[in-house]
Amino acid sequence: MDLWNLPTTEKDAVAFFQEKGILPYQRICSNGHKAKLYFGKQVFWKERENKKIGGKGKILEIDESLFTKRKNNCGRVLPQQWIFGGICRETKEVFLVEVSDRSYCWRAYNAILDNGYEHFTVNHSSNFVDPSTHAHTQGIERLWGSAKWRNKRHRGTARHHLESYLAEFMWRNTYHNEDKFKVLLNSIANHWPSQNDF
Secondary structure (H helix, E strand, C coil), X not given: CCHHXXXXXXHHHHHHHHHCCCCCCCEECCCCCEEEEEXXXXXXXXXXXXXXXXXXXXXXXXXXXXXXXXXXXXXXXXXXXXXXXXXECCCCCEEXXXXXXCHHHHHHHHHHHHCCCCCCCCCCCCCCXXXXXXXXXXXXXXXXXXXXXXXXXXXXXXXXXXXXXXXXXXXXXXXXXXXXXXXXXXXXXXXXXXXXXX
């Protein structure tokens, strides 16, 4: 490789160093969680915990929603960003993840039956609650409304901040009845215990 063929972007440089074995492809934090490499103003590793919601005997509502679209075809043209999400009716736990294309969502739906779960659908052009199974998606639709309302209130979210916006929304949703400042301080203390070695 000569000087003229060196990487020109941060992502290309990281990929180059990963190929050469200088940077790892993956990191595991001290708690055993996988970390993901993020690119922004800085390149950094961030722990991403994949927490499962629901469980045996619980009902999960899952759906996908488009987060960036133009209203009445007016305004800036933005690339589409699909979000796949779910809410447990009993525990109110939620998850929201960005997906690169909508076909991922359809593959996720197809995997439900393969893993031994029942899958009910609702045809919204006919009913909001299926008359035979009583299945509905009112919980996840409300979740989309809440997430998008906050996003609109802030006049949108920069694409590179969308994942952190979704993480904050899920965190606030989890602790909606608690003092958020106390929860934050407890989380920091649990995640980074104080070091008394001076």
